[in-house]
Amino acid sequence: MIGGLLPAQVRTEERFGNGDGSAFGGLFPEEAAVVAKAVVKRQREFADVRACARGALARLGVPPVPLVPGHRGAPRWPEGVVGSMTHCDGYRAAAVARAAEAAGVGIDAEPDGPLPEGVLEVVSLPGEREHLRALADVRPEVCWERLLFSAKESVFKVWYPLTSRELDFSEAEVVIDAAAGTFSARLLVEGPVVGGERLRGLTGRWAAERGLLVTAVFLGHGSQARTPL
Template sequence: MEELLPESAVAVESYGDDWAEGASLYPEEQALLTRAVQKRRREFTAVRACARRAMEKLGVPPAPVLPGERGAPQWPAGLIGSMTHCEGYRAAALARATDLASLGIDAEPHQPLPEGVLESVALPAETGRLDRLAAEHPAVHWDRLLFSAKESVYKAWFPLTRKWLDFSEADIDLLPHPGSPGQGPSGRLRARLLVPGPLLDGRRVEVFDGRWTVQRGLVGTVVTVPHA
């Protein structure tokens, strides 16, 4: 994930839940898991272990990460960030609020979306572009990549607006570029907001930019929002 981020941001990732074995939770985090099943406990613990190691990389003392409104993580003062987890993978990305306005990350298994999901996620224009991309690069599951990009856009959007963003309210263009030897497909993404974007220093943000990659059986997407 870190290779997708600008130099001002850091990321820590884990394949599996090994970190959950020795990791500890703060009491206020532990209180959220009183009725959670073991799988949820391990995911919750492992991704927060990633977050605290990311804090260390930024030189920030470790702190609890509690879910806030709509489940968005509440970061220590002066930090912005995002977390993601899927089967076999956990990651957290952080930056200082003075360096970036917001960021969002998402990881998904590199598999086709379940039947019927794409129709609820993609705009007609996006579907047409996915068809063209699939013809040119058939090894990539573009439907899953689009879904992941929409998730990253939302995670970057919500801390700036405190509002819901529907899948239909961002038109995302996935732009591939040739991968380096030994690496999977990768590229850029551009999300055009179809509703009024957030105001940053008096400037209306209408486009979110990001990057994507396909590696180790996973799709990874990152969206970063710089200051005006």
């Protein structure tokens, strides 16, 4: 599912279901310490998604290493690697690439259902909410508000490693193309310089399958980093 949204230089691994807890035994001591006091559900998610990450890294020829979360939970990838992890009920996934071949990768997965009450107003701009209403008229079977949230999460997962600064939900405006399965995010604050050019936005792809919404953003180097908006 996630692999179909990203280019060939990105290696991915995904797992459906909520796991049986066996992956917890495969954690490095540093990782196990992070979730030692967490509830079982959190421990399983943490372990499963790292098993996915190590599987994806193996496809790059990178040996297993501890993947300890840093600030805001962003994983600390091995030197020379960029990547992203995601998990939600019934799904875990990871995507990684060589830093020489990608400036950033961001993925996110969400259940295909409404956001909790009041959340949409926090994570969206007025123009985005109008856009969502128009999308719902065309394809009411997709929960567009949740997809918007997921797209912004994928954007933020690319943004943060490049800037070491959090990006507020109000600082990126997302437009979703229902027919093409793509989305674009226009940055409303000054972006970092990538490949010698100021980053003004990002583009991504999305999929809705098996009761899940999945989004992915790939940022290349140089001319690949240009985003038509």
